[in-house]
Amino acid sequence: MEELAAFLEGGAATGARFAAHGFAMPEQAAAVLAGRRVMGMGEIWARASEGLPEGVAAACLAACGDRAEAAALLMGRAEGDPVGLEEVLAVRSEGVFALARRMEPVERAWFFRLISGARRSVVVEEAGGPGECLAVLTMVEGAQGQFAVRRGNGLVPLVKLPLGPHGAEVLAWARGAVLERFGPLRSVRAEQVFRIAWEAKVVNKRRKLGFDLVGARVVDWERGASVDQIAEG
Amino acid sequence: MDLIERRPEGLYCPAGDFWIDPMRAVPRALVTHGHSDHAARGMGAYLCTTGTLPVIRHRLGKITAEAMAYGERRQIGAVTVSFHPAGHVPGSAQIRVERGGEVWVAAGDYKVEGDALCEAFEPVPCDTFLTETTFGLPIFTWAPEAEVLTAMRDWWAGNAAEGVTSVVLAYSFGKAQRILAGLAGLDLPGPLACHPTVEAVTEVLRAAGYALPATGEVSPGALVIATPQGMASDWALSLGLHRVAAASGWMALAARRKGVDRAFVLSDHADFPGLNAAVEATGAGRVICLHGYREAFALWLRGRGYEAEAW
Ligand SMILES: [Zn+2]
Ligand SMILES: [Zn+2]
Numbered sequence A: 001m002e003e004l005a006a007f008l009e010g011g012a013a014t015g016a017r018f019a020a021h022g023f024a025m026p027e028q029a030a031a032v033l034a035g036r037r038v039m040g041m042g043e044i045w046a047r048a049s050e051g052l053p054e055g056v057a058a059a060c061l062a063a064c065g066d067r068a069e070a071a072a073l074l075m076g077r078a079e080g081d082p083v084g085l086e087e088v089l090a091v092r093s094e095g096v097f098a099l100a101r102r103m104e105p106v107e108r109a110w111f112f113r114l115i116s117g118a119r120r121s122v123v124v125e126e127a128g129g130p131g132e133c134l135a136v137l138t139m140v141e142g143a144q145g146q147f148a149v150r151r152g153n154g155l156v157p158l159v160k161l162p163l164g165p166h167g168a169e170v171l172a173w174a175r176g177a178v179l180e181r182f183g184p185l186r187s188v189r190a191e192q193v194f195r196i197a198w199e200a201k202v203v204n205k206r207r208k209l210g211f212d213l214v215g216a217r218v219v220d221w222e223r224g225a226s227v228d229q230i231a232e233g
Numbered sequence B: 001m002d003l004i005e006r007r008p009e010g011l012y013c014p015a016g017d018f019w020i021d022p023m024r025a026v027p028r029a030l031v032t033h034g035h036s037d038h039a040a041r042g043m044g045a046y047l048c049t050t051g052t053l054p055v056i057r058h059r060l061g062k063i064t065a066e067a068m069a070y071g072e073r074r075q076i077g078a079v080t081v082s083f084h085p086a087g088h089v090p091g092s093a094q095i096r097v098e099r100g101g102e103v104w105v106a107a108g109d110y111k112v113e114g115d116a117l118c119e120a121f122e123p124v125p126c127d128t129f130l131t132e133t134t135f136g137l138p139i140f141t142w143a144p145e146a147e148v149l150t151a152m153r154d155w156w157a158g159n160a161a162e163g164v165t166s167v168v169l170a171y172s173f174g175k176a177q178r179i180l181a182g183l184a185g186l187d188l189p190g191p192l193a194c195h196p197t198v199e200a201v202t203e204v205l206r207a208a209g210y211a212l213p214a215t216g217e218v219s220p221g222a223l224v225i226a227t228p229q230g231m232a233s234d235w236a237l238s239l240g241l242h243r244v245a246a247a248s249g250w251m252a253l254a255a256r257r258k259g260v261d262r263a264f265v266l267s268d269h270a271d272f273p274g275l276n277a278a279v280e281a282t283g284a285g286r287v288i289c290l291h292g293y294r295e296a297f298a299l300w301l302r303g304r305g306y307e308a309e310a311w
Helices: A002-009 A015-020 A026-037 A041-048 A054-064 A067-074 A085-089 A093-101 A105-116 A167-175 B053-060 B145-161 B175-184 B196-207 B234-239 B272-282 B294-303
Strands: A126-128 A131-141 A144-151 A154-162 A178-182 A185-188 A193-198 A200-203 A211-214 A217-222 B005-007 B010-013 B018-020 B028-030 B045-049 B065-068 B073-076 B079-085 B093-099 B102-106 B128-132 B165-169 B192-194 B223-226 B242-247 B262-264 B286-290 B307-310
Touching: A041 A067, A041 A105, A054 A067, A054 B294, A067 A105, A093 A105, A131 A154, A131 A167, A144 A193, A154 A193, A154 A211, A154 A217, A193 A211, B045 B053, B053 B065, B053 B196, B128 B272, B145 B165, B145 B175, B145 B242, B145 B262, B175 B192, B175 B196, B175 B223, B192 B196, B223 B234, B286 B294, B294 B307
Parallel strands: B018 B028, B028 B045, B045 B065, B102 B128, B128 B286, B165 B223, B165 B242, B192 B223, B242 B262, B286 B307
Antiparallel strands: A126 A200, A131 A144, A131 A185, A131 A193, A144 A154, A178 A185, A193 A217, A200 A211, B005 B010, B010 B018, B073 B079, B079 B093, B093 B102
Protein backbone atom coordinates (compact mmCIF):
# COMPACT_ATOMS: atom_id res chain seq x y z
CA MET A 1 0.00 0.00 0.00
CA GLU A 2 2.89 2.32 0.78
CA GLU A 3 4.04 1.64 -2.75
CA LEU A 4 0.69 2.55 -4.19
CA ALA A 5 0.72 5.85 -2.28
CA ALA A 6 4.30 6.64 -3.29
CA PHE A 7 3.45 5.73 -6.82
CA LEU A 8 0.39 7.95 -6.99
CA GLU A 9 2.19 10.83 -5.25
CA GLY A 10 4.76 10.78 -8.02
CA GLY A 11 2.70 12.03 -10.96
CA ALA A 12 1.41 10.57 -14.18
CA ALA A 13 1.24 6.79 -14.51
CA THR A 14 3.30 4.86 -17.03
CA GLY A 15 4.20 1.26 -17.56
CA ALA A 16 7.74 2.02 -16.37
CA ARG A 17 6.54 3.70 -13.20
CA PHE A 18 4.22 0.82 -12.37
CA ALA A 19 7.11 -1.58 -12.84
CA ALA A 20 9.46 0.54 -10.70
CA HIS A 21 6.99 0.41 -7.79
CA GLY A 22 6.53 -3.32 -7.83
CA PHE A 23 3.41 -3.46 -9.96
CA ALA A 24 4.38 -6.40 -12.13
CA MET A 25 2.49 -5.45 -15.25
CA PRO A 26 0.91 -2.41 -16.83
CA GLU A 27 -2.16 -4.67 -17.02
CA GLN A 28 -2.36 -4.46 -13.25
CA ALA A 29 -2.39 -0.71 -13.53
CA ALA A 30 -5.24 -0.99 -15.95
CA ALA A 31 -7.08 -3.16 -13.44
CA VAL A 32 -6.67 -0.58 -10.66
CA LEU A 33 -7.85 2.15 -12.99
CA ALA A 34 -10.77 0.06 -14.18
CA GLY A 35 -11.94 -0.34 -10.59
CA ARG A 36 -11.67 3.35 -9.81
CA ARG A 37 -15.27 4.30 -10.46
CA VAL A 38 -16.69 2.12 -7.71
CA MET A 39 -17.77 5.20 -5.73
CA GLY A 40 -18.04 8.92 -6.49
CA MET A 41 -16.25 11.52 -4.36
CA GLY A 42 -19.60 13.06 -3.35
CA GLU A 43 -20.66 9.78 -1.85
CA ILE A 44 -17.29 9.24 -0.15
CA TRP A 45 -17.47 12.70 1.42
CA ALA A 46 -21.09 12.22 2.54
CA ARG A 47 -20.16 8.96 4.26
CA ALA A 48 -17.02 10.32 5.91
CA SER A 49 -18.64 13.52 7.20
CA GLU A 50 -21.85 11.84 8.38
CA GLY A 51 -23.12 13.17 11.71
CA LEU A 52 -20.94 16.31 11.76
CA PRO A 53 -22.59 19.72 12.11
CA GLU A 54 -22.50 21.44 8.73
CA GLY A 55 -20.19 24.21 9.94
CA VAL A 56 -17.69 21.67 11.31
CA ALA A 57 -17.67 19.66 8.07
CA ALA A 58 -17.18 22.88 6.09
CA ALA A 59 -14.26 23.89 8.33
CA CYS A 60 -12.63 20.48 7.80
CA LEU A 61 -12.97 20.86 4.05
CA ALA A 62 -11.54 24.38 4.14
CA ALA A 63 -8.56 23.24 6.23
CA CYS A 64 -7.70 20.48 3.76
CA GLY A 65 -8.87 22.17 0.57
CA ASP A 66 -9.62 18.73 -0.85
CA ARG A 67 -12.53 16.36 -0.20
CA ALA A 68 -10.41 13.22 -0.58
CA GLU A 69 -7.94 14.38 2.05
CA ALA A 70 -10.61 15.65 4.45
CA ALA A 71 -12.58 12.41 4.12
CA ALA A 72 -9.42 10.37 4.69
CA LEU A 73 -8.48 12.33 7.83
CA LEU A 74 -12.02 12.22 9.22
CA MET A 75 -11.85 8.44 9.25
CA GLY A 76 -9.00 8.64 11.75
CA ARG A 77 -5.96 6.44 12.14
CA ALA A 78 -5.47 3.06 10.51
CA GLU A 79 -6.80 -0.02 12.26
CA GLY A 80 -5.91 -3.68 11.62
CA ASP A 81 -3.54 -5.26 9.11
CA PRO A 82 -2.06 -3.29 6.22
CA VAL A 83 -3.90 -3.57 2.92
CA GLY A 84 -2.38 -5.63 0.10
CA LEU A 85 -2.40 -4.60 -3.52
CA GLU A 86 -4.55 -7.63 -4.36
CA GLU A 87 -7.29 -6.34 -2.08
CA VAL A 88 -7.16 -2.92 -3.74
CA LEU A 89 -7.47 -4.53 -7.13
CA ALA A 90 -10.43 -6.61 -5.97
CA VAL A 91 -12.26 -3.78 -4.22
CA ARG A 92 -15.98 -3.32 -4.84
CA SER A 93 -18.08 -0.46 -3.54
CA GLU A 94 -19.52 -2.30 -0.54
CA GLY A 95 -16.03 -2.96 0.80
CA VAL A 96 -14.48 0.45 0.14
CA PHE A 97 -14.83 1.88 3.64
CA ALA A 98 -13.81 -1.30 5.42
CA LEU A 99 -10.70 -1.39 3.22
CA ALA A 100 -9.99 2.34 3.65
CA ARG A 101 -10.23 2.05 7.42
CA ARG A 102 -7.13 -0.15 7.37
CA MET A 103 -5.04 2.40 5.44
CA GLU A 104 -2.99 5.26 6.90
CA PRO A 105 -4.65 8.63 6.14
CA VAL A 106 -2.15 9.59 3.42
CA GLU A 107 -2.67 6.32 1.58
CA ARG A 108 -6.40 6.55 2.12
CA ALA A 109 -6.59 9.99 0.51
CA TRP A 110 -4.87 8.64 -2.60
CA PHE A 111 -7.12 5.60 -2.57
CA PHE A 112 -10.22 7.83 -2.51
CA ARG A 113 -8.86 9.83 -5.45
CA LEU A 114 -8.18 6.63 -7.31
CA ILE A 115 -11.57 4.98 -6.78
CA SER A 116 -13.50 8.18 -7.49
CA GLY A 117 -11.52 9.06 -10.59
CA ALA A 118 -10.69 12.42 -8.99
CA ARG A 119 -7.06 11.93 -9.88
CA ARG A 120 -7.34 12.64 -13.58
CA SER A 121 -3.58 12.57 -14.10
CA VAL A 122 -3.56 8.84 -13.36
CA VAL A 123 -3.48 8.30 -17.08
CA VAL A 124 -0.93 6.40 -19.01
CA GLU A 125 0.85 9.01 -21.06
CA GLU A 126 4.38 8.17 -21.93
CA ALA A 127 6.74 10.47 -23.81
CA GLY A 128 9.74 8.18 -24.13
CA GLY A 129 11.59 5.17 -22.80
CA PRO A 130 14.93 4.80 -21.01
CA GLY A 131 17.85 7.07 -21.88
CA GLU A 132 20.75 9.13 -20.57
CA CYS A 133 22.42 12.49 -21.19
CA LEU A 134 24.94 14.99 -19.82
CA ALA A 135 23.58 17.79 -17.63
CA VAL A 136 25.07 20.55 -15.51
CA LEU A 137 24.57 21.06 -11.75
CA THR A 138 22.93 24.45 -11.09
CA MET A 139 21.61 24.29 -7.52
CA VAL A 140 22.09 22.30 -4.32
CA GLU A 141 19.57 21.68 -1.57
CA GLY A 142 20.33 19.28 1.26
CA ALA A 143 21.36 16.01 -0.36
CA GLN A 144 19.80 16.91 -3.70
CA GLY A 145 21.00 18.69 -6.82
CA GLN A 146 19.15 20.52 -9.57
CA PHE A 147 20.47 19.57 -13.00
CA ALA A 148 19.91 21.48 -16.23
CA VAL A 149 20.40 21.11 -19.96
CA ARG A 150 21.06 23.74 -22.64
CA ARG A 151 18.46 25.67 -24.61
CA GLY A 152 19.96 28.31 -26.93
CA ASN A 153 22.36 30.30 -24.76
CA GLY A 154 20.53 29.51 -21.55
CA LEU A 155 19.84 26.55 -19.26
CA VAL A 156 16.55 24.82 -18.53
CA PRO A 157 15.93 22.59 -15.48
CA LEU A 158 15.94 18.88 -16.29
CA VAL A 159 15.51 17.15 -12.95
CA LYS A 160 16.12 17.38 -9.18
CA LEU A 161 17.93 14.33 -7.84
CA PRO A 162 20.01 12.99 -4.94
CA LEU A 163 23.62 13.98 -5.66
CA GLY A 164 24.56 10.35 -6.06
CA PRO A 165 27.74 8.32 -5.52
CA HIS A 166 30.05 11.35 -5.23
CA GLY A 167 27.59 13.37 -3.11
CA ALA A 168 29.97 14.39 -0.33
CA GLU A 169 32.68 15.53 -2.78
CA VAL A 170 30.18 17.37 -4.93
CA LEU A 171 28.91 19.19 -1.89
CA ALA A 172 32.45 20.10 -0.82
CA TRP A 173 32.95 21.66 -4.25
CA ALA A 174 29.54 23.38 -4.11
CA ARG A 175 30.39 25.11 -0.83
CA GLY A 176 33.07 27.10 -2.62
CA ALA A 177 30.87 27.75 -5.64
CA VAL A 178 27.73 29.24 -4.10
CA LEU A 179 26.47 32.19 -6.15
CA GLU A 180 23.36 33.13 -4.20
CA ARG A 181 20.86 31.46 -1.98
CA PHE A 182 17.16 31.51 -1.39
CA GLY A 183 16.62 29.83 1.97
CA PRO A 184 18.02 26.31 1.85
CA LEU A 185 18.34 26.34 -1.95
CA ARG A 186 21.82 27.42 -3.11
CA SER A 187 22.59 28.22 -6.72
CA VAL A 188 26.11 27.25 -7.68
CA ARG A 189 28.39 28.07 -10.65
CA ALA A 190 27.10 26.00 -13.58
CA GLU A 191 30.34 24.21 -14.46
CA GLN A 192 30.18 20.64 -13.15
CA VAL A 193 28.80 18.07 -15.62
CA PHE A 194 27.06 14.83 -14.66
CA ARG A 195 25.76 11.82 -16.56
CA ILE A 196 22.04 11.33 -15.77
CA ALA A 197 20.08 8.19 -16.69
CA TRP A 198 16.33 7.49 -16.52
CA GLU A 199 13.72 4.79 -17.06
CA ALA A 200 11.08 6.81 -18.88
CA LYS A 201 9.94 10.29 -19.85
CA VAL A 202 6.34 11.23 -19.01
CA VAL A 203 4.38 14.24 -20.23
CA ASN A 204 4.16 17.13 -17.73
CA LYS A 205 3.03 20.42 -19.25
CA ARG A 206 4.01 22.39 -16.15
CA ARG A 207 7.69 21.70 -16.83
CA LYS A 208 9.69 23.96 -19.11
CA LEU A 209 10.94 20.91 -20.97
CA GLY A 210 7.38 19.47 -21.13
CA PHE A 211 8.24 16.19 -19.42
CA ASP A 212 9.33 14.55 -16.15
CA LEU A 213 12.00 11.90 -15.89
CA VAL A 214 10.97 8.68 -14.16
CA GLY A 215 13.51 6.55 -12.29
CA ALA A 216 16.24 9.17 -12.89
CA ARG A 217 19.62 8.94 -11.15
CA VAL A 218 23.14 10.33 -11.30
CA VAL A 219 25.35 7.76 -13.00
CA ASP A 220 28.63 9.63 -12.76
CA TRP A 221 30.39 12.93 -12.26
CA GLU A 222 32.07 13.73 -15.61
CA ARG A 223 34.88 15.81 -14.14
CA GLY A 224 36.68 16.34 -17.43
CA ALA A 225 33.59 17.43 -19.38
CA SER A 226 32.81 21.03 -20.24
CA VAL A 227 29.39 22.70 -20.15
CA ASP A 228 29.47 22.93 -23.97
CA GLN A 229 28.99 19.15 -24.06
CA ILE A 230 25.70 19.04 -22.13
CA ALA A 231 22.48 18.05 -23.88
CA GLU A 232 20.20 20.39 -25.82
CA GLY A 233 16.72 20.46 -24.23
CA MET B 1 -19.94 39.39 36.74
CA ASP B 2 -17.75 36.93 34.81
CA LEU B 3 -14.53 35.97 36.57
CA ILE B 4 -12.59 36.36 33.32
CA GLU B 5 -13.50 38.63 30.44
CA ARG B 6 -12.22 39.49 27.00
CA ARG B 7 -10.24 42.75 26.70
CA PRO B 8 -8.21 44.13 23.77
CA GLU B 9 -5.02 43.43 25.77
CA GLY B 10 -6.01 39.81 26.46
CA LEU B 11 -7.99 37.86 29.07
CA TYR B 12 -8.78 40.02 32.13
CA CYS B 13 -9.87 39.11 35.65
CA PRO B 14 -11.66 42.19 37.05
CA ALA B 15 -12.03 40.77 40.58
CA GLY B 16 -8.26 40.24 40.78
CA ASP B 17 -7.25 43.11 38.47
CA PHE B 18 -4.79 41.03 36.41
CA TRP B 19 -4.49 39.75 32.85
CA ILE B 20 -3.78 36.23 31.55
CA ASP B 21 -1.35 35.89 28.61
CA PRO B 22 -1.83 39.53 27.52
CA MET B 23 -0.35 40.61 24.19
CA ARG B 24 -0.21 44.33 25.04
CA ALA B 25 1.61 45.99 27.92
CA VAL B 26 -0.36 45.77 31.20
CA PRO B 27 0.66 46.17 34.88
CA ARG B 28 0.11 42.54 35.98
CA ALA B 29 0.33 39.47 33.74
CA LEU B 30 -0.24 35.84 34.72
CA VAL B 31 1.50 33.79 32.06
CA THR B 32 0.59 30.18 31.19
CA HIS B 33 3.87 29.30 29.44
CA GLY B 34 6.97 30.61 27.71
CA HIS B 35 5.87 30.71 24.05
CA SER B 36 5.94 34.19 22.55
CA ASP B 37 2.22 34.20 21.74
CA HIS B 38 1.53 33.87 25.48
CA ALA B 39 4.47 35.55 27.23
CA ALA B 40 4.93 38.91 25.51
CA ARG B 41 7.38 41.67 26.29
CA GLY B 42 6.52 44.83 28.23
CA MET B 43 4.44 43.75 31.24
CA GLY B 44 4.84 45.59 34.56
CA ALA B 45 5.12 42.28 36.43
CA TYR B 46 4.90 38.61 35.49
CA LEU B 47 3.58 35.72 37.55
CA CYS B 48 4.21 32.20 36.25
CA THR B 49 5.33 28.70 37.30
CA THR B 50 8.85 27.93 38.53
CA GLY B 51 9.38 25.94 35.30
CA THR B 52 8.35 28.86 33.07
CA LEU B 53 10.37 31.55 34.82
CA PRO B 54 13.87 30.66 33.48
CA VAL B 55 12.44 30.39 29.95
CA ILE B 56 10.81 33.82 29.93
CA ARG B 57 13.88 35.35 31.56
CA HIS B 58 15.98 33.82 28.76
CA ARG B 59 13.62 35.20 26.10
CA LEU B 60 12.69 38.57 27.59
CA GLY B 61 15.81 39.50 29.56
CA LYS B 62 15.44 41.72 32.64
CA ILE B 63 11.83 41.57 33.82
CA THR B 64 10.01 41.81 37.13
CA ALA B 65 8.72 38.31 37.69
CA GLU B 66 7.60 35.94 40.38
CA ALA B 67 7.09 32.19 40.27
CA MET B 68 4.71 29.75 41.97
CA ALA B 69 4.82 25.97 42.24
CA TYR B 70 2.04 23.90 40.68
CA GLY B 71 -0.92 23.66 43.02
CA GLU B 72 0.21 26.50 45.30
CA ARG B 73 -2.63 28.97 46.03
CA ARG B 74 -2.41 32.74 46.19
CA GLN B 75 -4.99 35.39 46.97
CA ILE B 76 -5.01 38.20 44.39
CA GLY B 77 -7.67 40.83 45.11
CA ALA B 78 -10.95 39.00 45.57
CA VAL B 79 -9.86 35.77 43.87
CA THR B 80 -7.64 32.76 44.63
CA VAL B 81 -5.35 31.67 41.80
CA SER B 82 -3.25 28.54 41.24
CA PHE B 83 -1.26 26.97 38.39
CA HIS B 84 -1.81 23.35 37.23
CA PRO B 85 0.20 21.30 34.69
CA ALA B 86 -0.93 21.65 31.05
CA GLY B 87 1.41 19.07 29.43
CA HIS B 88 2.22 21.47 26.56
CA VAL B 89 5.85 22.49 27.17
CA PRO B 90 8.09 22.43 30.27
CA GLY B 91 6.55 24.61 32.97
CA SER B 92 3.28 25.13 31.07
CA ALA B 93 0.21 25.67 33.19
CA GLN B 94 -3.54 26.04 33.28
CA ILE B 95 -4.58 28.92 35.50
CA ARG B 96 -7.38 28.29 38.00
CA VAL B 97 -9.29 31.30 39.30
CA GLU B 98 -11.78 30.95 42.17
CA ARG B 99 -14.11 33.31 43.93
CA GLY B 100 -16.77 32.23 46.44
CA GLY B 101 -16.99 28.66 45.16
CA GLU B 102 -17.13 29.62 41.47
CA VAL B 103 -14.18 28.25 39.47
CA TRP B 104 -12.85 29.26 36.04
CA VAL B 105 -9.87 27.60 34.38
CA ALA B 106 -7.87 29.24 31.58
CA ALA B 107 -6.04 26.28 30.07
CA GLY B 108 -3.53 28.16 27.89
CA ASP B 109 -2.06 25.69 25.37
CA TYR B 110 -2.30 22.07 26.49
CA LYS B 111 -1.74 18.47 25.47
CA VAL B 112 -3.45 15.49 27.10
CA GLU B 113 -0.97 12.78 26.03
CA GLY B 114 2.10 12.47 28.23
CA ASP B 115 5.70 12.77 26.98
CA ALA B 116 9.20 12.23 28.33
CA LEU B 117 9.72 15.88 29.29
CA CYS B 118 6.70 17.93 30.38
CA GLU B 119 4.75 17.80 33.60
CA ALA B 120 1.66 15.70 32.71
CA PHE B 121 -1.68 17.43 32.01
CA GLU B 122 -3.96 17.47 35.04
CA PRO B 123 -7.73 17.91 34.61
CA VAL B 124 -8.98 20.70 36.89
CA PRO B 125 -12.71 20.62 37.78
CA CYS B 126 -14.38 23.97 37.02
CA ASP B 127 -17.61 25.72 36.08
CA THR B 128 -16.21 27.56 33.07
CA PHE B 129 -13.33 26.21 30.98
CA LEU B 130 -11.34 28.42 28.61
CA THR B 131 -9.86 25.95 26.14
CA GLU B 132 -7.49 26.40 23.25
CA THR B 133 -8.75 24.95 19.94
CA THR B 134 -5.61 25.10 17.75
CA PHE B 135 -6.51 21.66 16.34
CA GLY B 136 -10.24 21.79 17.09
CA LEU B 137 -11.43 19.86 14.04
CA PRO B 138 -12.17 16.11 13.83
CA ILE B 139 -9.60 15.74 11.03
CA PHE B 140 -6.86 16.06 13.66
CA THR B 141 -6.15 12.80 15.50
CA TRP B 142 -2.59 12.08 16.55
CA ALA B 143 -0.81 8.74 16.56
CA PRO B 144 0.78 7.82 19.93
CA GLU B 145 4.07 9.66 20.46
CA ALA B 146 6.07 6.42 20.69
CA GLU B 147 5.03 5.48 17.14
CA VAL B 148 6.06 8.85 15.73
CA LEU B 149 9.42 8.88 17.52
CA THR B 150 10.18 5.34 16.37
CA ALA B 151 9.44 6.37 12.78
CA MET B 152 11.74 9.35 13.24
CA ARG B 153 14.51 7.13 14.61
CA ASP B 154 14.11 4.75 11.63
CA TRP B 155 14.27 7.64 9.13
CA TRP B 156 17.40 8.90 10.88
CA ALA B 157 18.98 5.41 10.82
CA GLY B 158 18.38 5.18 7.05
CA ASN B 159 20.01 8.56 6.49
CA ALA B 160 22.92 7.79 8.80
CA ALA B 161 23.64 4.57 6.90
CA GLU B 162 24.20 6.72 3.79
CA GLY B 163 26.35 9.22 5.71
CA VAL B 164 23.58 11.81 5.37
CA THR B 165 22.74 14.16 8.25
CA SER B 166 19.12 14.31 9.42
CA VAL B 167 17.65 17.72 10.17
CA VAL B 168 14.38 17.99 12.11
CA LEU B 169 12.63 21.36 12.06
CA ALA B 170 10.93 22.18 15.37
CA TYR B 171 10.09 25.12 17.68
CA SER B 172 13.19 26.07 19.64
CA PHE B 173 11.35 25.83 22.98
CA GLY B 174 9.32 22.76 23.87
CA LYS B 175 9.05 20.66 20.76
CA ALA B 176 12.82 20.56 20.24
CA GLN B 177 13.56 19.33 23.76
CA ARG B 178 10.60 16.96 23.80
CA ILE B 179 12.06 15.25 20.71
CA LEU B 180 15.52 15.09 22.32
CA ALA B 181 14.11 13.59 25.51
CA GLY B 182 11.85 11.18 23.63
CA LEU B 183 14.57 9.94 21.28
CA ALA B 184 16.99 9.49 24.17
CA GLY B 185 14.92 6.55 25.36
CA LEU B 186 15.40 4.69 22.05
CA ASP B 187 18.33 2.85 20.49
CA LEU B 188 19.94 5.67 18.48
CA PRO B 189 21.92 5.42 15.22
CA GLY B 190 24.14 8.46 15.86
CA PRO B 191 24.77 11.59 17.91
CA LEU B 192 22.23 14.37 18.64
CA ALA B 193 22.93 18.02 17.88
CA CYS B 194 21.10 21.36 17.88
CA HIS B 195 21.17 24.65 16.02
CA PRO B 196 22.66 27.31 18.39
CA THR B 197 19.24 28.93 19.03
CA VAL B 198 17.82 25.55 20.04
CA GLU B 199 20.94 24.67 22.06
CA ALA B 200 20.64 27.89 24.09
CA VAL B 201 17.07 27.05 25.17
CA THR B 202 18.04 23.43 25.83
CA GLU B 203 20.83 24.66 28.11
CA VAL B 204 18.33 26.85 30.03
CA LEU B 205 16.10 23.80 30.61
CA ARG B 206 19.04 21.62 31.66
CA ALA B 207 20.00 24.26 34.20
CA ALA B 208 16.40 24.25 35.44
CA GLY B 209 16.70 20.54 36.16
CA TYR B 210 14.99 18.95 33.16
CA ALA B 211 16.67 15.68 32.12
CA LEU B 212 17.89 16.10 28.54
CA PRO B 213 20.42 14.02 26.58
CA ALA B 214 23.84 15.36 25.64
CA THR B 215 24.02 17.29 22.35
CA GLY B 216 27.25 17.87 20.46
CA GLU B 217 28.70 19.28 17.24
CA VAL B 218 27.00 18.61 13.92
CA SER B 219 28.61 15.58 12.24
CA PRO B 220 27.68 13.34 9.29
CA GLY B 221 24.96 10.94 10.36
CA ALA B 222 23.85 13.06 13.31
CA LEU B 223 20.29 14.15 13.98
CA VAL B 224 20.15 17.93 14.23
CA ILE B 225 17.22 19.88 15.63
CA ALA B 226 16.92 23.25 13.92
CA THR B 227 14.46 26.05 13.37
CA PRO B 228 13.27 27.07 9.88
CA GLN B 229 15.09 30.40 10.36
CA GLY B 230 18.28 28.49 11.17
CA MET B 231 17.99 26.52 7.94
CA ALA B 232 17.69 29.76 5.95
CA SER B 233 20.91 31.11 7.50
CA ASP B 234 24.54 30.48 6.56
CA TRP B 235 24.72 27.95 9.41
CA ALA B 236 22.96 25.49 7.05
CA LEU B 237 26.01 25.60 4.73
CA SER B 238 27.99 23.66 7.33
CA LEU B 239 25.55 20.75 7.41
CA GLY B 240 26.96 18.83 4.44
CA LEU B 241 24.68 16.25 2.84
CA HIS B 242 21.39 16.32 4.71
CA ARG B 243 17.69 15.61 4.56
CA VAL B 244 15.09 17.78 6.22
CA ALA B 245 12.01 16.69 8.17
CA ALA B 246 9.45 18.80 9.98
CA ALA B 247 7.73 17.82 13.24
CA SER B 248 4.39 19.53 13.83
CA GLY B 249 0.68 18.84 14.12
CA TRP B 250 0.24 20.80 10.89
CA MET B 251 2.09 18.03 9.04
CA ALA B 252 -1.25 16.18 9.09
CA LEU B 253 -2.24 18.40 6.15
CA ALA B 254 -0.78 17.61 2.72
CA ALA B 255 -0.43 21.30 1.84
CA ARG B 256 1.93 21.78 4.82
CA ARG B 257 4.15 18.85 3.90
CA LYS B 258 5.59 20.54 0.81
CA GLY B 259 9.25 21.46 0.83
CA VAL B 260 10.44 18.87 3.34
CA ASP B 261 11.84 15.40 2.68
CA ARG B 262 9.80 13.89 5.49
CA ALA B 263 6.94 15.01 7.72
CA PHE B 264 6.23 13.84 11.26
CA VAL B 265 2.83 14.59 12.77
CA LEU B 266 3.92 15.48 16.29
CA SER B 267 2.09 18.20 18.18
CA ASP B 268 2.37 19.87 21.58
CA HIS B 269 -1.35 20.63 21.37
CA ALA B 270 -4.27 18.30 22.08
CA ASP B 271 -5.87 16.64 19.06
CA PHE B 272 -9.65 16.64 18.60
CA PRO B 273 -10.29 13.61 20.82
CA GLY B 274 -7.90 15.13 23.37
CA LEU B 275 -9.79 18.44 23.44
CA ASN B 276 -13.07 16.61 23.91
CA ALA B 277 -11.64 14.47 26.70
CA ALA B 278 -10.22 17.53 28.46
CA VAL B 279 -13.49 19.45 28.26
CA GLU B 280 -15.40 16.49 29.62
CA ALA B 281 -12.94 15.90 32.45
CA THR B 282 -13.40 19.44 33.81
CA GLY B 283 -17.13 18.89 34.30
CA ALA B 284 -17.65 22.47 33.06
CA GLY B 285 -21.03 23.45 31.64
CA ARG B 286 -19.70 26.55 29.93
CA VAL B 287 -16.75 26.39 27.51
CA ILE B 288 -14.98 29.31 25.87
CA CYS B 289 -12.91 28.52 22.78
CA LEU B 290 -9.69 30.39 22.01
CA HIS B 291 -7.18 30.18 19.13
CA GLY B 292 -7.42 28.18 15.92
CA TYR B 293 -10.70 26.54 14.95
CA ARG B 294 -12.66 28.14 17.81
CA GLU B 295 -15.92 28.76 15.91
CA ALA B 296 -16.12 25.20 14.63
CA PHE B 297 -15.22 23.67 17.99
CA ALA B 298 -17.78 25.86 19.82
CA LEU B 299 -20.39 24.76 17.27
CA TRP B 300 -19.41 21.14 17.87
CA LEU B 301 -19.69 21.55 21.66
CA ARG B 302 -23.10 23.25 21.42
CA GLY B 303 -24.29 20.23 19.47
CA ARG B 304 -23.20 18.13 22.46
CA GLY B 305 -25.16 20.18 24.98
CA TYR B 306 -22.50 22.62 26.21
CA GLU B 307 -22.94 26.34 26.53
CA ALA B 308 -20.01 27.15 24.25
CA GLU B 309 -18.77 30.29 22.57
CA ALA B 310 -15.74 31.46 20.60
CA TRP B 311 -13.69 34.44 21.86
ZN1 LIG C 1 2.31 27.32 23.24
ZN1 LIG D 1 -0.19 29.29 21.79
